[in-house]
Each structure stands twice: as C-alpha cells, then as structure tokens.
Amino acid sequence: MELVKKRLKLKLFWSKDMLNNNQKKIAICIKNEDYLASLEFRKIYQVLPDDKAEKLNMIRVIDESEEDYLYPASYFIVIELPEIAEKLFAEIN
Template sequence: MTQSKFVICKRNTGYEASLELRKLYLRLPDNTAKSHGQIRVVDESGEDYLYPTSFFIPIDLPASVAKQVAHTA
C-alpha cells in the first residue's frame, strides 16, 4: 500500500509555531520514522521534521492537483 503524499494537520500541541491546524503538508518517505510512530513532513520552516503520526490525516489528491501543490511547496 502506498502512503499518501500529503497530510492535513489535525493537532499541533507543542508545535504551534511549526504546524498550522487544518493545513495541508507534504509528507516525505521515511520508513525509520514510520516504525517509531512518526512521519516526516515539510513544516512552516520549509524544512522537513518528524512529528507524531497522530497529528495528521493522510489525504489523497487527484494527480493533477498533487503535482501543482507539490510545485508550490
């Protein structure tokens, strides 16, 4: 099963400066993080960091939309 390339933030406790609620974030593949219950996302700093998986909802976008969103991130 493939992972969604994008996630929506549903919780940001302790990371209010780095994550905005209800915002779409780019998820980067990281199998080590996954094994620890975390995912790697590009946050408000523009850098990728690890966050708890429970903070996000995976979302599948149509390919044409995902391509446009990825290019603006």
C-alpha cells in the first residue's frame, strides 16, 4: 500500500482545498494541441470546480505549472473518484 501511495503522489498533485471540496474529480488529458508546454497527453490532472467555465465548455485544471488554468473541455475526460480513491489521496496529503 505504501508503494501505491508514493506512486500516486508522483502522478497527481492533490491540493488540500480540493480535498475539502465535495466535488473531487480528476481529468485525463486526451488532446494537447495548442498547449504542448502546459498539458501532457494521457496525464491525470486535478479538476477545480468552475461553473462559469463549464457554461463556456471549458474546464479548470491544475497544469504542469502547478497553477490552475482554463482549457477546452474537449481536451479531457472527467472522472469522479470512487470513495476509496478519495481516502487514499487524503492519506497522501
């Protein structure tokens, strides 16, 4: 279990603010054209809730700069975390 935690910590930056939010989601990047320096194809990103962005078909994620930015929603597949994964990420932080 400890090895799994270490690997997950390397793969996904999970902020404390996100852990306190009820909408714990991640997104897998499926396209990174026009954002080659900011997004890695097939990488998992933390999604931050943003109602205004959703209305514009955008998604707010924490990218490679470890800052949150808006990107086209079509560049990602959003996944809600199962409860067990939420607990695991909470333990990592």
